[in-house]
Amino acid sequence: MSETARFLLDGAPVPFAEGQTILEAARAAGRYIPHLCWHPDFPPHGSCKLCIVDVGGRHLSACATPAVDGATAASDTPEINAERRALLQMLFVEGNHFCPSCEKSGLCQLQAMASELGMTTPRFNHFYPDRPVDASHPDVLLDFNRCIYCELCVRASRDKDGKSVFALTNRGIHKHLVVNAESGRLGDTDFAADDVAAGICPVGVILRKRVGFAVPIGSRTYDTRPISAVSMDREEP
Amino acid sequence: MSADGKLKVATVSLAGCFGCHMSLLDMDERIIDLLEHVEFERSPLTDIKRVGRCDIGLIEGGVCNAENVQVLREFRRRCHTLVALGACAVNGGLPAQRNHLDVGQCLQAVYLSRQGLEGGRVPDDPELPLPLDKVHPIHEVVRIDYFLPGCPPSGELIFTFLSDLIRGRSPRLGHPALHYD
Structure with a gap:
């Protein structure tokens, strides 16, 4: 060609x-x-x-x-962007995306995308699923409430870190993120805070402990620039 | 519309913290500009208790009890344009964080099982509205015309939004005004 x-x-x-x-x-x-x-x-x-x-x-x-x-x-186009908004709305109601309490707020691609595409309402009825967090690891917290099943952590842990710490299990509406340990707890794996997978989550599931508010809310990446501009420079996890 | 041609605006805080109402007041002296065009009807700001025919209704907070449902439906009946103001009205917000818990067990934990509450009981005065098993965003109960996310949306944003509505323009939100925290 x-x-x-x-x-x-x-x-x-x-x-x-x-x-x-x-x-x-x-x-x-x-x-x-x-x-x-x-x-x-x-x-x-x-x-x-x-x-x-x-x-x-x-x-x-x-x-x-x-x-x-x-x-x-x-x-x-208005039609394609409306479809994108509908996809975002389904992601929002399927999990628990309570931005005011999330330490990833302003650094979250789901949130930034919703702002970019003008999503003002979740439109559908919320599921409010019960998804307990996993705080077992000394350096990293897992908050499953915000998972959007992008599998970036699954791919990063398998293909970059060679550890295969994460996986998605079940299908359809029952699909969810799991940790590859007999106990199902992150603390019982060889996951480390400097793994590629620890920094790849586009939302607020994988959170390094003790650094959550190093940059105050309001001055974060997507607070100041829209994701359409940030993404063209570099992918911000 | 009132006799002097002003739009009538009613506001209420359901399962909210009044933060959105504080934000409304945070537009400072511009509320005087706003009052050239609108007249506040039922609102915590006027202390009017019943909502009459209104052009715009601003709802802060989600729906957490039977009274919230009744008030919200009344606002829908009386207001031409109904606006979900702030995170809790839009998606349930902080009060909805109890939704994965059993409300009966919550009440027991708060009023019966805590240390020092031996012999206590769950309040059951007939004047107390019954809590719902889940907290709902208001669009799950009535039709909503506009949504203004944010915890809270800024006074600036509320002013711009209302100014658009007053002038008959469709308010449009984009980055960075449109945020969810």
């Missing part, structure tokens, strides 16, 4: 190299496509569906769809 291969994203041409996905090519061209489970250091996961784009009337995950010369993709 020649270097001039291009597709149209919201009407503007985006050049790409062979093998690049729509999301990768768009980023390289300075164009932001919302995403939660995608991370530049990992292969695409395609589970959060926030990166959906309309290609020929079909809604595809931009992180997992190879760019095709001459294709037309729509991303920043």
